Amino acid sequence: xxxxxxxxxxxxxxxxxxxxxxxxxxxxxxxxxxxxxxxxxxxxxxxxxxxxxxxxxxxxxxxxxxxxxxxxxxxxxxxxxxxxxxxxxxxxxxxxxxxxxxxxxxxxxxxxxxxxxxxxxxxxxxxxxxxxxxxxxxxxxxxxxxxxxxxxxxxxxxxxxxxxxxxxxxxxxxxxxxxxxxxxxxxxxxxxxxxxxxxxxxxxxxxxxxxxxxxx
Amino acid sequence: xxxxxxxxxxxxxxxxxxxxxxxxxxxxxxxxxxxxxxxxxxxxxxxxxxxxxxxxxxxxxxxxxxxxxxxxxxxxxxxxxxxxxxxxxxxxxxxxxxxxxxxxxxxxxxxxxxxxxxxxxxxxxxxxxxxxxxxxxxxxxxxxxxxxxxxxxxxxxxxxxxxxxxxxxxxxxxxxxxxxxxxxxxxxxxxxxxxxxxxxxxxxxxxxxxxxxxxxxxxxxxxxxxxxxxxxxxxxxxxxxxxxxxxxxxxxxxxxxxxxxxxxxxxxxxxxxxxxxxxxxxxxxxxxxxxxxxxxxxxxxxxxxxxxxxxxxxxxxxxxxxxxxxxxxxxxxxxxxxxxxxxxxxxxxxxxxxxxxxxxxxxxxxxxxxxxxxxxxxxxxxxxxxxxxxxxxxxxxxxxxxxxxxxxxxxxxxxxxxxxxxxxxxxxxxxxxxxxxxxxxxxxxxxxxxxxxxxx
Numbered sequence: 001x002x003x004x005x006x007x008x009x010x011x012x013x014x015x016x017x018x019x020x021x022x023x024x025x026x027x028x029x030x031x032x033x034x035x036x037x038x039x040x041x042x043x044x045x046x047x048x049x050x051x052x053x054x055x056x057x058x059x060x061x062x063x064x065x066x067x068x069x070x071x072x073x074x075x076x077x078x079x080x081x082x083x084x085x086x087x088x089x090x091x092x093x094x095x096x097x098x099x100x101x102x103x104x105x106x107x108x109x110x111x112x113x114x115x116x117x118x119x120x121x122x123x124x125x126x127x128x129x130x131x132x133x134x135x136x137x138x139x140x141x142x143x144x145x146x147x148x149x150x151x152x153x154x155x156x157x158x159x160x161x162x163x164x165x166x167x168x169x170x171x172x173x174x175x176x177x178x179x180x181x182x183x184x185x186x187x188x189x190x191x192x193x194x195x196x197x198x199x200x201x202x203x204x205x206x207x208x209x210x211x212x213x214x215x216x
Numbered sequence: 217x218x219x220x221x222x223x224x225x226x227x228x229x230x231x232x233x234x235x236x237x238x239x240x241x242x243x244x245x246x247x248x249x250x251x252x253x254x255x256x257x258x259x260x261x262x263x264x265x266x267x268x269x270x271x272x273x274x275x276x277x278x279x280x281x282x283x284x285x286x287x288x289x290x291x292x293x294x295x296x297x298x299x300x301x302x303x304x305x306x307x308x309x310x311x312x313x314x315x316x317x318x319x320x321x322x323x324x325x326x327x328x329x330x331x332x333x334x335x336x337x338x339x340x341x342x343x344x345x346x347x348x349x350x351x352x353x354x355x356x357x358x359x360x361x362x363x364x365x366x367x368x369x370x371x372x373x374x375x376x377x378x379x380x381x382x383x384x385x386x387x388x389x390x391x392x393x394x395x396x397x398x399x400x401x402x403x404x405x406x407x408x409x410x411x412x413x414x415x416x417x418x419x420x421x422x423x424x425x426x427x428x429x430x431x432x433x434x435x436x437x438x439x440x441x442x443x444x445x446x447x448x449x450x451x452x453x454x455x456x457x458x459x460x461x462x463x464x465x466x467x468x469x470x471x472x473x474x475x476x477x478x479x480x481x482x483x484x485x486x487x488x489x490x491x492x493x494x495x496x497x498x499x500x501x502x503x504x505x506x507x508x509x510x511x512x513x514x515x516x517x518x519x520x521x522x523x524x525x526x527x528x529x530x531x532x533x534x535x536x537x538x539x540x541x542x543x544x545x546x547x548x549x550x551x552x553x554x555x556x557x558x559x560x561x562x563x564x565x566x567x568x569x570x571x572x573x574x575x576x577x578x579x580x581x582x583x584x585x586x587x588x589x590x591x592x593x594x595x596x597x598x599x600x601x602x603x604x605x606x607x608x609x610x611x612x613x614x615x616x617x618x619x620x621x622x623x624x625x626x627x628x629x630x631x632x633x634x635x636x637x638x639x640x641x642x643x644x645x646x647x648x649x650x651x652x653x654x655x656x657x658x659x660x661x662x663x664x665x666x667x668x669x670x671x672x
Contacts, residue, residue, distance in 0.1 A: 018491030
């Protein structure tokens with residue numbers, strides 16, 4: 001079995017060294033390169049065609065979010081694991097919109113990195129448990145203070161099922177196969193979920209799912 | 217700038233000089249006015265007295281002459297008449313006229329001078345002579361009388377009469393002369409008065425001129441001083457503004473440096489430490505529980521420290537501003553405030569340019585930060601709203617709450633002054649809309665930066 005090739009992008013040597021140790025300690029993972037900033041990460045991704053890029057957000061020259069967008073455009077096969085200090089939804093949502101599959105907090109990187117890399121390589125979502133917790137807290141507080149109802153209650157069991165599958169990174173076709181439904185039906189359910197939850201686009205849907213603890 | 221208690225001693229001296237000159241001038245004018253009035257009064261009284269005396273003398277003199285003439289006529293008639301039975305009546309008439317003449321002479325004003333007295337005495341003497349002559353005539357018999365009379369009148373009385381008339385003429389002339397003298401004295405007096413007044417006027421005019429010149433010099437000097445001070449003030453104000461703007465810049469730069477230092481050095485070292493601890497735990501923890509417990513303890517301490525350092529760094533310089541841009545940073549700020557406080561913050565943004573220069577981003581960010589902090593601390597509101605968008609003038613930022621508000625014309629804390637300062641630095645306008653009980657809103661409008669070039 002082929003090892004998953006990983007490109008590490010972080011502007012701090014110490015962090016990169018730590019990450020490399022974690023990655024190299026896994027038998028199925030290997031580090032194919034290290035980049036010191038976003039611009040370098042884009043160039044190296046184009047040259048090395050890694051399976052996964054572990055990307056720090058705060059980097060000089062070109063930050064991780066922008067670098068992610070460019071890599072997703074130039075090297076569609078490379079999935080991105082975003083590495084950040086922030087569990088704020090502004091970061092999570094923007095990372096998702098840029099095309100990242102996984103979002104890891106640096107605090108827990110060492111524990112979750114291998115799982116995140118594997119999930120991303122398989123095209124699945126992965127989030128640090130702490131991220132979901134923070135997002136949920138924000139969400140619940142908002143609901144409580146504004147006196148609004150949790151729109152999740154409005155979803156039917158089937159819609160919740162599809163919400164989870166979409167959030168996990170499955171395409172409509174995969175979901176249709178999995179649930180034994182037609183692609184058209186899956187698309188209809190998906191549209192209804194988006195409408196009920198007042199969401200625009202898959203990134204917001206994933207964010208919502210992370211917040212509710214549906215995916216992690 | 218050194219603040220001297222007496223900025224210009226020379227000007228204060230000049231002030232005193234001007235004051236005393238004007239006081240002297242005023243006193244001079246007042247004195248000369250009083251003097252002139254009193255002199256004029258005296259002259260007027262003098263003139264009136266002279267006129268009065270002259271009128272009395274003239275009247276008396278004409279009365280005397282009339283009486284003498286009457287007397288002479290009466291004598292003539294008496295002499296000419298032939299009947300003796302009328303003698304008594306004519307004699308009585310003559311006696312009456314004699315008394316009249318004597319009283320006229322006596323009634324001549326008493327304030328007569330020696331010359332006048334000599335004239336009057338002379339006249340009295342002449343009349344006495346005339347009378348003696350007449351009396352001798354009167355004693356005679358009518359026919360003898362007629363004979364004597366002709367000679368008497370032509371030889372003796374006529375010259376006497378003429379002499380008397382001459383004397384009275386002389387007296388009249390003398391009186392006229394006296395009037396002339398009095399007039400001359402008056403004219404001299406008036407001339408003196410005129411001279412005195414013109415002297416006073418000359419002095420007054422001179423000192424007035426000095427006063428005017430001095431005042432002008434004083435005013436010019438004051439004007440120059442004022443202008444100088446104004447320029448100085450404007451310059452120092454400008455310098456102050458520059459200084460405070462530089463202060464803000466320096467503060468931001470310093471914050472950013474410290475934040476980066478914290479994040480890059482301490483944060484990353486701690487991060488690396490955490491990774492190492494994790495690996496150690498994996499390697500050793502399984503076999504030795506006491507080592508694992510210690511490593512876990514180390515890990516939690518390191519994690520807490522990382523969190524602390526991160527919070528401090530974020531407070532100093534929100535990395536979202538660099539990583540995600542202004543809107544994301546404001547949304548993050550809103551959520552942070554919502555998490556920390558009882559106030560729920562909603563952030564709305566529309567058409568905010570992505571390539572705003574850093575000073576604009578940091579200005580708006582700090583503005584919102586300060587306004588939200590104020591709202592949390594003072595408003596008592598449960599909600600706040602941040603709106604950022606494009607307006608006619610550029611970028612408009614509005615932070616409002618539904619709290620208890622304040623009197624925006626009076627209460628202006630350092631926070632608000634700081635916000636205003638930041639906005640003004642970028643040429644924007646800043647307003648506070650609030651009244652007690654009506655919530656509060658701060659509104660800032662920043663003109664768009666001149667060129668949207670290569671700003672990071």
